[in-house]
Amino acid sequence: MDESQLLKGILEGCILSIIAKGETYGYEILSQLEEDGFEGLGEGTLYPVLTRLDKKGYILCRKAKSPLGPIRKYYSITENGKENLEKFKEVYKKMTQKADKILFCNDLNEEKGGDGIC
Amino acid sequence: MDESQLLKGILEGCILSIIAKGETYGYEILSQLEEDGFEGLGEGTLYPVLTRLDKKGYILCRKAKSPLGPIRKYYSITENGKENLEKFKEVYKKMTQKADKILFCNDLNEEKGGDGIC
């Protein structure tokens, strides 16, 4: 059961969502993700996502000095990125609703979040 | 926004869950998934998953004639598979809870399912 496969696609949306809440930089995103329960994510996982989001035009990049280390790259979301984030949320919501139904609506009255999905 | 990436990992769990509900075969699983909202899944997507689940020992395979076509391969879940399915559900639940929090708990009181995630 490879957890990393489940992350695919989700991670990019989560990172875009974090940037949407305010300008931030890689290292901070990493600690934010850690705080949110996504532990053990390496830098080699995060930075390629940022590059990708930038290439797609979903975020803007601005370089600025750090008060305690090498140069930071600050990212902020673009209009294009905001639109994409909303689309992503819709797709994510639909996808998980479908999966929830198959996974948690068996013969028995199993439940996922406490609300009645079934 | 590539939907197929979001499917990764989820699909395997869903298919295992469908098999857990009773012995079935590929073509039937495909129509079941379609019924559950996973439309447009090709055979080239489904069958490799079944092979994988079989290799991992999560399902058993039995060949039998079809009343209306070529031979079918009937699959049923193993004890090992049942255990794995439960583990998968846990991992899936945790993962989506984390993602839900990041995606739907912004400054505004957005909501996902109607229950208070935030």
Place this chain on the structure above:
DNA sequence: CACAACTACTTGACATAACAAAGTAGATGT
């Protein structure tokens, strides 16, 4: 001043899984 420790980003090689497209083949009906 040398060195460790923390911050911060980069790069390259790799594994996994979904997907498209094409193929093989049995059964049925016209």
Place this chain on the structure above:
DNA sequence: ACATCTACTTTGTTATGTCAAGTAGTTGTG
């Protein structure tokens, strides 16, 4: 004979997360 539906296989492509290693600026300790 031919189309159609059922049913499974195979091959190559692509996207994305992951590991490992590297580069580099800043601060504090001995």
